[in-house]
Amino acid sequence: DTEVTQTPKHLVMGMTNKKSLKCEQHMGHRAMYWYKQKAKKPPELMFVYSYEKLSINESVPSRFSPECPNSSLLNLHLHALQPEDSALYLCASSLQPGVEKLFFGSGTQLSVL
């Protein structure tokens, strides 16, 4: 299994909703990442988990809350989002922190109304 699986593929939510994005990999990777990609822009790093511990938070607003319950799962909890948070949210993993080959999921396309 060489895939990173993200669910849901599409999500529409209101500004008062609470929702979660899920990411799963079974490659034994110990680093997992959340990226945000606006239309026609490059992915921007949000969070990095190394060995299930948060190691990088790129000054992301607290309405985004990451969680890594085990080495295979990564969640992104969403609360009180703004319309400008609408984007493609990509999860990625790598064998070890700092290892250069990232495996990306196909993303969750999020629309905030």
Added chain:
Amino acid sequence: GDSVTQMEGPVTLSEEAFLTINCTYTATGYPSLFWYVQYPGEGLQLLLKATKADDKGSNKGFEATYRKETTSFHLEKGSVQVSDSAVYFCALKAQGNNDMRFGAGTRLTVKP
């Protein structure tokens, strides 16, 4: 800080044409350089990489050479196919850093 600049698109070519997508970088030290490809509706996939000066990365007919003297990592392919239509991202990662920095992306459309 470290950054990547790549040519603006979109680029439209006919099948079997020669492709060049320019990429230059700014970094302290000796970063690793990458090209990622994103097909419609999918996440990014690593296409090729080079980790030191004068290295050439290659995959699926695509090539790029790490040129320290010109701080460049241009992507080339001798004969593109319709299936190469995608967005191509140049990226770098500094030594000892977990942060992969991407360029703005170049959309390539290949017409039959």
